[in-house]
Amino acid sequence: xxxxxxxxxxxxxxxxxxxxxxxxxxxxxxxxxxxxxxxxxxxxxxxxxxxxxxxxxxxxxxxxxxxxxxxxxxxxxxxxxxxxxxxxxxxxxxxxxxxxxxxxxxxxxxxxxxxxxxxxxxxxxxxxxxxxxxxxxxxxxxxxxxxxxxxxxxxxxxxxxxxxxxxxxxxxxxxxxxxxxxxxxxxxxxxxxxxxxxxxxxxxxxxxxxxxxxxxxxxxxxxxxxxxxxxxxxxxxxxxxxxxxxxxxxxxxxxxxxxxxxxxxxxxxxxxxxxxxxxxxxxxxxxxxxxxxxxxxxxxxxxxxxxxxxxxxxxxxxxxxxxxxxxxxxxxxxxxxxxxxxxxxxxxxxxxxxxxxxxxxxxxxxxxxxxxxxxxxxxxxxxxxxxxxxxxxxxxxxxxxxxxxxxxxxxxxxxxxxxxxxxxxxxxxxxxxxxxxxxxxxxxxxxxxxxxxxxxxxxxxxxxxxxxxxxxxxxxxxxxx
Amino acid sequence: xxxxxxxxxxxxxxxxxxxxxxxxxxxxxxxxxxxxxxxxxxxxxxxxxxxxxxxxxxxxxxxxxxxxxxxxxxxxxxxxxxxxxxxxxxxxxxxxxxxxxxxxxxxxxxxxxxxxxxxxxxxxxxxxxxxxxxxxxxxxxxxxxxxxxxxxxxxxxxxxxxxxxxxxxxxxxxxxxxxxxxxxxxxxxxxxxxxxxxxxxxxxxxxxxxxxxxxxxxxxxxxxxxxxxxxxxxxxxxxxxxxxxxxxxxxxxxxxxxxxxxxxxxxxxxxxxxxxxxxxxxxxxxxxxxxxxxxxxxxxxxxxxxxxxxxxxxxxxxxxxxxxxxxxxxxxxxxxxxxxxxxxxxxxxxxxxxxxxxxxxxxxxxxxxxxxxxxxxxxxxxxxxxxxxxxxxxxxxxxxxxxxxxxxxxxxxxxxxxxxxxxxxxxxxxxxxxxxxxxxxxxxxxxxxxxxxxxxxxxxxxxxxxxxxxxxxxxxxxxxx
Numbered sequence: 001x002x003x004x005x006x007x008x009x010x011x012x013x014x015x016x017x018x019x020x021x022x023x024x025x026x027x028x029x030x031x032x033x034x035x036x037x038x039x040x041x042x043x044x045x046x047x048x049x050x051x052x053x054x055x056x057x058x059x060x061x062x063x064x065x066x067x068x069x070x071x072x073x074x075x076x077x078x079x080x081x082x083x084x085x086x087x088x089x090x091x092x093x094x095x096x097x098x099x100x101x102x103x104x105x106x107x108x109x110x111x112x113x114x115x116x117x118x119x120x121x122x123x124x125x126x127x128x129x130x131x132x133x134x135x136x137x138x139x140x141x142x143x144x145x146x147x148x149x150x151x152x153x154x155x156x157x158x159x160x161x162x163x164x165x166x167x168x169x170x171x172x173x174x175x176x177x178x179x180x181x182x183x184x185x186x187x188x189x190x191x192x193x194x195x196x197x198x199x200x201x202x203x204x205x206x207x208x209x210x211x212x213x214x215x216x217x218x219x220x221x222x223x224x225x226x227x228x229x230x231x232x233x234x235x236x237x238x239x240x241x242x243x244x245x246x247x248x249x250x251x252x253x254x255x256x257x258x259x260x261x262x263x264x265x266x267x268x269x270x271x272x273x274x275x276x277x278x279x280x281x282x283x284x285x286x287x288x289x290x291x292x293x294x295x296x297x298x299x300x301x302x303x304x305x306x307x308x309x310x311x312x313x314x315x316x317x318x319x320x321x322x323x324x325x326x327x328x329x330x331x332x333x334x335x336x337x338x339x340x341x342x343x344x345x346x347x348x349x350x351x352x353x354x355x356x357x358x359x360x361x362x363x364x365x366x367x368x369x370x371x372x373x374x375x376x377x378x379x380x381x382x383x384x385x386x387x388x389x390x391x392x393x394x395x396x397x398x399x400x401x402x403x404x405x406x407x408x409x410x411x412x413x414x415x416x417x418x419x420x421x422x423x424x425x426x427x428x429x430x431x432x433x434x435x436x437x438x439x440x441x442x443x444x445x446x447x448x449x450x451x452x453x454x455x456x457x458x459x460x461x462x463x464x465x466x467x468x469x470x471x472x473x474x475x476x477x478x479x480x481x
Numbered sequence: 482x483x484x485x486x487x488x489x490x491x492x493x494x495x496x497x498x499x500x501x502x503x504x505x506x507x508x509x510x511x512x513x514x515x516x517x518x519x520x521x522x523x524x525x526x527x528x529x530x531x532x533x534x535x536x537x538x539x540x541x542x543x544x545x546x547x548x549x550x551x552x553x554x555x556x557x558x559x560x561x562x563x564x565x566x567x568x569x570x571x572x573x574x575x576x577x578x579x580x581x582x583x584x585x586x587x588x589x590x591x592x593x594x595x596x597x598x599x600x601x602x603x604x605x606x607x608x609x610x611x612x613x614x615x616x617x618x619x620x621x622x623x624x625x626x627x628x629x630x631x632x633x634x635x636x637x638x639x640x641x642x643x644x645x646x647x648x649x650x651x652x653x654x655x656x657x658x659x660x661x662x663x664x665x666x667x668x669x670x671x672x673x674x675x676x677x678x679x680x681x682x683x684x685x686x687x688x689x690x691x692x693x694x695x696x697x698x699x700x701x702x703x704x705x706x707x708x709x710x711x712x713x714x715x716x717x718x719x720x721x722x723x724x725x726x727x728x729x730x731x732x733x734x735x736x737x738x739x740x741x742x743x744x745x746x747x748x749x750x751x752x753x754x755x756x757x758x759x760x761x762x763x764x765x766x767x768x769x770x771x772x773x774x775x776x777x778x779x780x781x782x783x784x785x786x787x788x789x790x791x792x793x794x795x796x797x798x799x800x801x802x803x804x805x806x807x808x809x810x811x812x813x814x815x816x817x818x819x820x821x822x823x824x825x826x827x828x829x830x831x832x833x834x835x836x837x838x839x840x841x842x843x844x845x846x847x848x849x850x851x852x853x854x855x856x857x858x859x860x861x862x863x864x865x866x867x868x869x870x871x872x873x874x875x876x877x878x879x880x881x882x883x884x885x886x887x888x889x890x891x892x893x894x895x896x897x898x899x900x901x902x903x904x905x906x907x908x909x910x911x912x913x914x915x916x917x918x919x920x921x922x923x924x925x926x927x928x929x930x931x932x933x934x935x936x937x938x939x940x941x942x943x944x945x946x947x948x949x950x951x952x953x954x955x956x957x958x959x960x961x962x
Contacts, residue, residue, distance in 0.1 A: 030667070030670065031667045031670045031671045031674070032667070034666070034667045035626030035627060035667075036625070036626050036627075036628055036629060037626060038624070045624060047620075047621040047622060047624040047625075048621075048624040049624070049625075049626045051626070079613055081613065081616045081617035081619070081620040081621065081625075082620060082621070083621075087620065089613050089616060090571070090613070096613075097626060128616075128620070129616070129619075129620070130611050130613065130616030130617075130619070130620070132560055132562065132570050132571070132577075132611065135562045135570060135609075135610070135611030135616075136562035136611075138562070138610075138611070138641070139528075139562040139563060139568065139609070139610070139611070139657065140528040140529075140562065140563070140564075141528060143519070143526060143528040143529040143530070144517070144528075144530075144562075145516030145517050145518060145530045145532070145578060146516060146517075147517055148517060159641065160619070160640065160641045160642070161641070161642060176620065185515070186511070186512045186513070186515045186516075189511065189512045190512045193512070
């Protein structure tokens with residue numbers, strides 16, 4: 001079958017927002033603005049809220065537009081009794097502390113008028129203990145009308161009693177997250193309608209939380225069909241950390257959270273600087289350090305894994321709410337982030353910048369990676385500058401978005417590749433080593449289009465008889481076009 | 482101050498519906514229509530649902546209109562994890578099993594087009610454990626933004642652990658019903674807005690659940706002001722079982738659930754037939770038996786308690802979802818119900834008929850008083866006939882609605898009163914005794930308007946030289962006009 005993915009995603013630059021932590025507004029309704037919050041700049045806790053809201057995001061659209069962002073991916077915004085809002089309480093209500101449905105509507109209108117698209121996070125594997133249909137079972141036991149919406153093992157439910165085993169199916173055995181019975185046609189229909197509903201309201205797509213947990217036959221195929229029937233250009237991206245071929249056959253997702261790009265890119269750019277306790281025993285593996293040959297192998301393996309049309313709509317990222325931030329993983333080494341960001345912004349697929357990365361916000365493992373967005377006096381201005389530059393570079397060169405990706409050289413710590421679309425080729429070189437390095441590319445290695453102009457970065461280059469020689473300082477990157 | 486109450490209520494005949502039990506439709510959304518329900522005709526349980534819905538009520542509007550009903554008072558309809566729906570989960574959503582907000586909108590439109598008004602039940606003293614703001618405290622403990630919305634005594638909450646004492650304020654100590662902190666201005670505002678919201682959506686008034694539990698200064702005064710600002714003719718009726726002068730000063734409620742009428746009316750009409758186990762230790766006292774003098778004293782005491790304007794908008798009833806049904810209290814004696822219904826339909830204030838009473842549906846204490854509405858083959862046709870007749874009588878005689886109430890005679894088991902408005906007087910006589918009785922009223926006792934026409938009921942009357950002599954069979958009522 002031919003695979004169709006949404007064209008706009010191929011050209012998008014995403015910005016991932018954890019809504020409780022990005023921006024607070026003064027527009028929140030008085031009923032909710034008096035909520036008891038943690039200080040914005042205090043270390044995040046598992047259970048406290050800082051009170052960021054969607055009105056605050058509306059206020060920051062200028063900032064995001066100046067950064068070059070064309071799409072925002074929000075971690076969950078629906079009513080939820082958790083600061084990350086993955087414990088859904090009501091799939092049809094935006095959380096009151098975020099401004100409610102009214103704020104999302106305003107955000108959609110304002111963002112769309114700037115050409116910025118909005119992606120929401122859908123948690124369809126499990127709900128929360130307060131979710132109406134589960135709560136009814138908790139209150140009414142086996143007489144609940146909704147008893148078949150979940151998988152109850154025995155009675156009474158020990159939903160809040162940690163001294164007894166959880167006696168219903170739940171995500172990773174966490175009793176806070178009761179798992180839907182997706183084999184119940186009513187449940188399935190209920191979830192499908194949520195998928196349709198928000199697309200009808202103008203949302204541009206779904207990021208799907210732990211979609212691999214849902215085993216019901218044809219679930220994601222139907223989800224895709226129904227969402228795309230509402231908006232054929234809606235983007236569907238799944239949270240799959242590993243080989244995602246099963247979901248990327250064109251009948252389910254347009255892409256996945258591309259941690260298969262993240263991991264080697266960190267291992268290459270940060271190398272031995274990686275702080276192991278922050279990355280060990282996680283679902284991705286940004287260690288051990290990779291040299292250029294190792295990195296090239298991983299990238300080629302990734303590129304060989306999926307159809308090209310899928311690669312163009314992958315969601316590529318360096319970190320997220322689910323990982324430590326790269327600046328912390330790299331133990332504060334700014335060049336690691338800069339080089340990885342260059343690799344991110346020049347890779348096929350939509351780059352996604354985790355809020356605050358662009359101003360150097362640090363953060364260890366959850367919940368530390370979810371700090372309040374810093375005030376301007378705390379910003380890393382250099383990081384902000386190269387983020388803007390690299391985003392602008394991507395926007396001005398279609399080849400960086402949809403051009404062929406070809407690895408030209410991998411020597412020591414030097415990795416060189418080209419992106420080619422029609423008459424336009426770009427060459428990207430990264431020297432992840434501490435020492436300066438020289439790489440010579442013969443004419444038959446180079447793209448047929450000329451790559452003789454400096455577009456971004458540090459280093460020198462000479463072209464002699466069709467041969468290109470690059471001289472790269474240690475820890476630097478260079479883009480030619 | 483002058484008291485203003487809604488004029489329409491003075492002329493209304495209410496019908497009280499317990500939504501899970503009145504009528505099922507075939508219009509419920511497939512997602513919800515597959516819910517696991519109890520059989521309609523099985524004895525009600527505390528935790529099971531029978532699946533009545535608001536679409537079903539729409540289907541029955543012809544029936545209600547033929548009965549003469551002009552207003553429906555619904556026990557709660559908002560999303561709730563309980564079959565009675567007093568455990569509110571979301572004040573802005575009609576329960577999905579009732580058809581959701583869409584069904585209520587359709588009901589409002591359909592009912593209004595027939596001149597039938599809709600009263601909803603507001604539970605503003607407490608919420609449920611699944612209510613979002615309480616659930617957040619349950620999930621996040623002292624770090625919840627909403628911790629001041631309730632009164633927490635200590636941590637962790639023992640919300641579902643019956644082996645520990647409930648450690649937060651709750652209604653009657655029931656941990657399923659956490660009590661709002663009404664001193665928190667945000668909570669107060671949140672509740673006020675609910676009051677306004679549904680009136681704006683077209684609801685015609687609020688029946689207020691346990692309003693005496695809310696002690697916050699000026700709460701109900703503000704509620705009245707804000708609701709009446711949206712619709713000056715909205716009806717506000719409180720669930721106060723006893724002396725309600727505190728709430729009926731014109732600044733709070735238009736009326737109360739008039740159990741001070743209910744109790745003596747049962748004690749008089751049913752007398753010694755009252756099944757004590759069904760009425761003992763309740764908030765009203767329909768025993769011991771009253772003779773006519775005792776009944777007259779109670780009624781006069783009640784009439785002296787409140788301003789006349791208030792009496793005209795009281796909600797009068799014989800039974801409800803909170804009591805056993807009268808037919809069961811009277812141990813199956815149909816005349817008890819018939820005589821009490823005559824007294825109800827001829828009393829000042831809006832009569833309210835509890836669904837099913839009009840077809841003789843029996844029911845003991847909660848939950849038995851909440852049976853599924855019977856199929857036509859089970860109806861008491863005589864009961865239906867006299868309900869229709871007495872409602873029609875009330876509609877055709879303004880004096881029965883807003884006329885003066887004057888007790889003319891109380892002798893043995895015979896109770897006689899008149900209702901007079903301008904040139905129209907009606908005389909109502911009830912012989913609650915088993916034996917035939919004769920009562921003679923002298924000219925100076927009788928209304929100045931003639932009461933010389935038989936309007937309803939059994940018995941004979943003779944007028945001689947201005948004297949009226951009534952001959953009433955045992956257990957009968959008579960209306961002259």
